[in-house]
Amino acid sequence: MDRRKSIKTLLVGTAVASVLIESCDTSVKNNSAASSKGLNEEDRMAEEKITNKKLRDEIFFTPTEMATITILGDIIIPKDAVSGSASEAKVPEFIEFIVKDMPEHQTPMRGGLRWLEMISLKKFGNSFTAITEKQRIEIIDEIAYPKKAKASMKQGVAFFNLMRNLTTTGFYTSEMGVKDVGYMGNVPNQWNGVPDDVLKEHNLAYTERELKECVNYDTK
Amino acid sequence: MGDTLQIKKQAKKYDVVIVGSGAGGGMSAYVLANAGLKVCLLEAGPDYDPATNSSQMKNPWESPRRGASTKFRPFGDFDGCYWGWEIDGEPYTHAPGTKWEWWRARMVGGRTNHWGRISLRFGPKDFKRKSIDGLGDDWPIGYEDVKPYYDKIDQLIGVFGSNEGLPNDPDGIFLPAPKPRLHELYIKKAAISGGVPVIPSRLSILTKQINKERGACFYCAQCGRSCKVYADFSSSSVLIKPAVATGNVDLITNAMAREVLTNKEGKATGISYVNKEDMQEYQVEGKVVILAASACESARLMLNSKSEQHPNGISNSSNVVGKYLHDSTGAAMGGVLPKLVGRKRYNEDGVGGMHVYSPWWLDNKKLDFPRGYHIEYWGGMSQPSYGFGFDMESQNGMFPINGKTKEAGGYGASLKEDVRYLFGAGVGMAGRGESIAVETNFCEIDPSVVDKYGIPVLRFNTKNSDYEIKQAKHMKETFREIMHNMGAVITWGDTDGPENDYGLANPGNIIHEAGTIRMGNDPKKSALNKWSQAHDCKNLFNVDGGQFVSQADKNITWTILALSMRTSEYIIDQLKKNNL
Numbered sequence: 169m170d171r172r173k174s175i176k177t178l179l180v181g182t183a184v185a186s187v188l189i190e191s192c193d194t195s196v197k198n199n200s201a202a203s204s205k206g207l208n209e210e211d212r213m214a215e216e217k218i219t220n221k222k223l224r225d226e227i228f229f230t231p232t233e234m235a236t237i238t239i240l241g242d243i244i245i246p247k248d249a250v251s252g253s254a255s256e257a258k259v260p261e262f263i264e265f266i267v268k269d270m271p272e273h274q275t276p277m278r279g280g281l282r283w284l285e286m287i288s289l290k291k292f293g294n295s296f297t298a299i300t301e302k303q304r305i306e307i308i309d310e311i312a313y314p315k316k317a318k319a320s321m322k323q324g325v326a327f328f329n330l331m332r333n334l335t336t337t338g339f340y341t342s343e344m345g346v347k348d349v350g351y352m353g354n355v356p357n358q359w360n361g362v363p364d365d366v367l368k369e370h371n372l373a374y375t376e377r378e379l380k381e382c383v384n385y386d387t388k
Numbered sequence: 389m390g391d392t393l394q395i396k397k398q399a400k401k402y403d404v405v406i407v408g409s410g411a412g413g414g415m416s417a418y419v420l421a422n423a424g425l426k427v428c429l430l431e432a433g434p435d436y437d438p439a440t441n442s443s444q445m446k447n448p449w450e451s452p453r454r455g456a457s458t459k460f461r462p463f464g465d466f467d468g469c470y471w472g473w474e475i476d477g478e479p480y481t482h483a484p485g486t487k488w489e490w491w492r493a494r495m496v497g498g499r500t501n502h503w504g505r506i507s508l509r510f511g512p513k514d515f516k517r518k519s520i521d522g523l524g525d526d527w528p529i530g531y532e533d534v535k536p537y538y539d540k541i542d543q544l545i546g547v548f549g550s551n552e553g554l555p556n557d558p559d560g561i562f563l564p565a566p567k568p569r570l571h572e573l574y575i576k577k578a579a580i581s582g583g584v585p586v587i588p589s590r591l592s593i594l595t596k597q598i599n600k601e602r603g604a605c606f607y608c609a610q611c612g613r614s615c616k617v618y619a620d621f622s623s624s625s626v627l628i629k630p631a632v633a634t635g636n637v638d639l640i641t642n643a644m645a646r647e648v649l650t651n652k653e654g655k656a657t658g659i660s661y662v663n664k665e666d667m668q669e670y671q672v673e674g675k676v677v678i679l680a681a682s683a684c685e686s687a688r689l690m691l692n693s694k695s696e697q698h699p700n701g702i703s704n705s706s707n708v709v710g711k712y713l714h715d716s717t718g719a720a721m722g723g724v725l726p727k728l729v730g731r732k733r734y735n736e737d738g739v740g741g742m743h744v745y746s747p748w749w750l751d752n753k754k755l756d757f758p759r760g761y762h763i764e765y766w767g768g769m770s771q772p773s774y775g776f777g778f779d780m781e782s783q784n785g786m787f788p789i790n791g792k793t794k795e796a797g798g799y800g801a802s803l804k805e806d807v808r809y810l811f812g813a814g815v816g817m818a819g820r821g822e823s824i825a826v827e828t829n830f831c832e833i834d835p836s837v838v839d840k841y842g843i844p845v846l847r848f849n850t851k852n853s854d855y856e857i858k859q860a861k862h863m864k865e866t867f868r869e870i871m872h873n874m875g876a877v878i879t880w881g882d883t884d885g886p887e888n889d890y891g892l893a894n895p896g897n898i899i900h901e902a903g904t905i906r907m908g909n910d911p912k913k914s915a916l917n918k919w920s921q922a923h924d925c926k927n928l929f930n931v932d933g934g935q936f937v938s939q940a941d942k943n944i945t946w947t948i949l950a951l952s953m954r955t956s957e958y959i960i961d962q963l964k965k966n967n968l
Contacts, residue, residue, distance in 0.1 A: 340807060
């Protein structure tokens with residue numbers, strides 16, 4: 169079946185048809201434009217394409233909020249000897265998308281950013297984006313360690329936990345992050361069992377029955 | 389569309405009309421079409437072919453939400469199943485104080501596109517539980533009736549495993565199983581030392597090629613996304629595609645069944661459905677009608693099909709349709725295995741699922757609950773997706789990282805070190821057990837709510853009983869012992885107690901719905917006879933989980949497939965004899 173055709177026919181006759189057909193048309197055009205950029209949406213059903221397009225077109229964070237998210241992201245995941253920083257892996261863009269996709273993150277993020285901004289103003293008389301790196305770390309150190317944080321900082325701890333979650337997950341699901349953590353799968357292969365040197369290191373061995381009966385692709 | 393609603397009757401008369409294209413409907417379509425019968429196959433969702441529509445081999449960054457779940461894909465953005473716990477415009481309701489989580493797939497192949505491929509035969513005891521413990525009912529058939537069909541589908545579809553000679557986990561015709569992964573070797577050692585058996589899992593994944601139409605597994609661990617080379621079983625690729633290729637099947641997608649049509653004699657004449665694309669009403673006729681829409685959707689269809697001859701819903705003089713609804717029990721636990729931290733990297737994806745599992749091993753006479761459970765395992769170095777690296781503050785303070793104990797939480801280069809150090813060190817396990825099917829757990833038609841097509845919806849009324857709760861308690865004790873024997877640190881699932889039924893999943897959550905149209909020899913206590921044929925309407929059949937009397941601690945798909953094949957052969961025979 170022609171899936172695009174079915175999207176259109178699905179919408180004909182519903183009360184909001186004209187609105188949806190318009191957005192659907194754009195989404196189809198966008199998809200063909202996007203596919204030239206490698207965004208393959210063959211695996212999306214009609215309803216998902218509409219939702220994804222809508223989310224991509226919305227803007228949630230203000231420019232100041234995005235600037236703070238970028239600074240915080242690079243404090244949480246800085247460039248090191250192995251890999252780049254959160255902003256190099258486009259984590260702020262991921263966070264912008266995910267809060268639109270998961271509205272339950274919106275108030276904790278927006279409110280947390282504002283909480284941080286107020287702490288910065290009270291403590292250093294300036295916005296978090298305008299204070300020095302050293303001043304920023306002074307604040308972060310008060311909210312980054314849940315067990316030793318002061319009771320008055322608990323809201324900041326909750327915000328930083330969320331920010332740490334989103335930044336870490338955003339980074340380690342990026343191309344740079346997957347390479348960093350050393351995940352070597354997602355390529356066609358034939359499983360012959362745990363490599364011998366690893367078995368040896370762990371003092372483990374396959375049973376004779378496993379060696380005899382389990383599938384073995386070694387041609388040796 | 390004009391404003392006047394018309395019912396369009398299709399001129400073509402079919403031998404068989406099937407509702408639903410999952411395991412049961414797919415197998416019926418396959419068997420009947422290959423026998424030369426003309427089949428109309430109705431599916432409520434769109435067309436789907438894993439070869440073109442699967443998200444297999446995508447990287448996490450190719451999803452804007454990095455594989456996180458949505459209402460469209462509750463098991464994640466790359467999952468192979470369209471819809472799940474909620475469907476826009478298709479509500480369901482609950483009786484006060486009760487819970488049922490209802491998973492509904494809307495696509496060709498249904499939920500077989502994403503299922504775990506755990507393919508377990510019921511054992512001889514599983515068909516005769518009432519005779520053993522006095523609870524529930526015996527099936528009107530036994531293992532010997534189904535065994536020939538299990539044998540056939542093992543060969544037709546392909547399943548790996550090992551023959552162990554266990555009394556209630558029958559041997560099969562298996563492809564060779566993959567060797568255990570590293571964490572599975574640790575689990576095996578720990579479990580066996582505590583008396584819990586661990587054997588190769590039994591999954592319908594092709595470790596060797598079995599025919600020209602399907603490829604062999606290339607070990608990407610992504611069966612949940614559905615397989616582009618058809619190396620695992622999905623009804624869409626393995627049954628529907630070859631069935632349609634016979635030329636004997638008209639597959640109608642986006643067709644939401646409304647009711648079973650009947651004639652003056654009360655015989656089924658076809659199906660009335662809504663075409664979701666043009667929102668028009670259609671009718672299609674057949675000599676035989678097979679319901680395979682899922683246990684609850686098929687029950688809903690029957691209850692919504694009222695006529696003079698069937699005032700209580702079609703073939704429901706027994707009043708059992710919708711009753712005896714049950715799911716598998718489920719509880720889980722997980723943590724970190726310190727032996728695996730800072731481990732050497734290599735590709736250990738393996739197949740999409742565990743390489744080993746534990747079949748039920750105990751004697752209920754010595755336990756305070758009936759029936760049993762099997763244990764599924766996971767862990768190791770898998771593809772990062774949304775949620776990866778979450779809650780580091782509850783993990784990185786618990787272990788020395790590269791020899792140094794740190795304050796929980798943190799940030800910066802130190803946090804990156806923690807993530808690398810802990811990658812691949814996770815282990816987890818879950819029990820899947822047998823609950824008792826009881827009359828008081830049921831779904832019925834909600835008297836006041838309809839879906840967007842005007843079809844009355846289901847209202848659920850199900851509760852776990854002490855039997856299931858005690859089973860979950862036992863699961864947790866077993867898991868704790870295995871984790872302890874392994875030297876693992878439990879990070880979740882260990883704080884459950886009587887206040888939350890020991891972490892027992894809500895009914896429906898394990899997605900093994902069954903029992904709503906059960907078979908039996910007594911037409912007063914069952915809706916179907918032993919051929920899955922309606923007692924009150926001889927040309928109406930049910931081939932999904934609805935027909936189950938009980939569902940063992942075995943995932944039900946393999947038995948759905950076997951029973952559907954058995955029923956389909958019976959239909960061919962009965963049509964030849966003009967008995968339907």
